[in-house]
Amino acid sequence: MENAAGWDTPMWHTTGFRLIKLGELAQAATAAVFAPQQITSRQFHVLSAAASMPTPSQKELSRVLGVDPNVMVGLIDDLEEQGLARRERNPRDRRRYIVTPTEKAERILEEARRSVARAEEEFFAALSEQEVAVLHELSGRLLTSHPRVTKYE
Amino acid sequence: MENAAGWDTPMWHTTGFRLIKLGELAQAATAAVFAPQQITSRQFHVLSAAASMPTPSQKELSRVLGVDPNVMVGLIDDLEEQGLARRERNPRDRRRYIVTPTEKAERILEEARRSVARAEEEFFAALSEQEVAVLHELSGRLLTSHPRVTKYE
DNA sequence: CCGTCATCGTTTCACTCCCAAACTATATAA
DNA sequence: TTATATAGTTTGGGAGTGAAACGATGACGG
Numbered sequence A, B: 001m002e003n004a005a006g007w008d009t010p011m012w013h014t015t016g017f018r019l020i021k022l023g024e025l026a027q028a029a030t031a032a033v034f035a036p037q038q039i040t041s042r043q044f045h046v047l048s049a050a051a052s053m054p055t056p057s058q059k060e061l062s063r064v065l066g067v068d069p070n071v072m073v074g075l076i077d078d079l080e081e082q083g084l085a086r087r088e089r090n091p092r093d094r095r096r097y098i099v100t101p102t103e104k105a106e107r108i109l110e111e112a113r114r115s116v117a118r119a120e121e122e123f124f125a126a127l128s129e130q131e132v133a134v135l136h137e138l139s140g141r142l143l144t145s146h147p148r149v150t151k152y153e
Numbered sequence C: 001c002c003g004t005c006a007t008c009g010t011t012t013c014a015c016t017c018c019c020a021a022a023c024t025a026t027a028t029a030a
Numbered sequence D: 001t002t003a004t005a006t007a008g009t010t011t012g013g014g015a016g017t018g019a020a021a022c023g024a025t026g027a028c029g030g
Helices: A015-037 A041-051 A058-065 A069-081 A103-123 A129-144 B015-037 B041-051 B058-065 B069-081 B103-123 B129-144
Strands: A085-090 A093-101 B085-090 B093-101
Touching: A015 A041, A015 A103, A015 B015, A015 B103, A015 B129, A041 A058, A041 A069, A041 A085, A041 A093, A041 A103, A058 A069, A058 A093, A069 A085, A093 A103, A103 B015, A129 B015, A129 B129, B015 B041, B015 B103, B041 B058, B041 B069, B041 B085, B041 B093, B041 B103, B058 B069, B058 B093, B069 B085, B093 B103
Parallel strands: none
Antiparallel strands: A085 A093, B085 B093
């Protein structure tokens, strides 16, 4: 088997191990992608999810993103401080907030999405377009075949 | 696209995101695999790597596994306390240890390897044998196409 | 209307994990 | 011998996480 850049663990030949390492690699890559936008990948996901939901409460965001609600508090705090999101009370249920991305956040999201697209191209440069499609499909099927990792549902 | 069990993030359609989640999933699955053996996946990797090297020093194990040397100290400490590894001074270089798995560790490794094989079958149950092979190969190519995530080389 | 219970957001605490820096013992080279 | 480098260790700070408790609000049954 091939073994170019230091992947010489006995576990190298197991597929599960490769998936774990590949996940770490992708994680590191995405972190680097968002650095120029001055946001973390977590923040990007929160904003992205909030922008796609009608009246996102912190609880709903927690559930969707698999993040503990008490962590979401700090996440939204930071977004507010950076002027990327606002907390408005939900008039239908005054316990809940509606987390709303600001216009500044919308602009950053737009730019970030383009960066993600570029980064993906680069990340998968070693694979043909067709192979990436296969990987995409297999990953999706594998994920949906398993119960979710996180709680907070 | 399909969307069975709560994977309804806007990022769901990006391959990188799927790889991250898949890595987390695999991580959780392997942790569960080793629980009956009373070891962590980290410990398994250390023992497995040590068993495959002629005179493994802690530094070498750190490099191979991508773990900080000062973390390796605690890892080996735990293994010693559990009677799974011994530290012997390397007579060629008395600064170094030779980390040697005990017989108990060898037995556990053997058993654990079988568990891993079973777990992989289960984990990839949603895919055909051929598809798993494809995933294996693509993952490998992708990993070797990137510089390693970790330092300590 | 009122009391009870559930839910949302929040705070706090304990715990783990990681990295950087300093320290020791030993090895290597001038 | 002296100076420098390396292996292993210890320590401290910072980040992330989960459990528990709390105040505010809502839902519901009497």
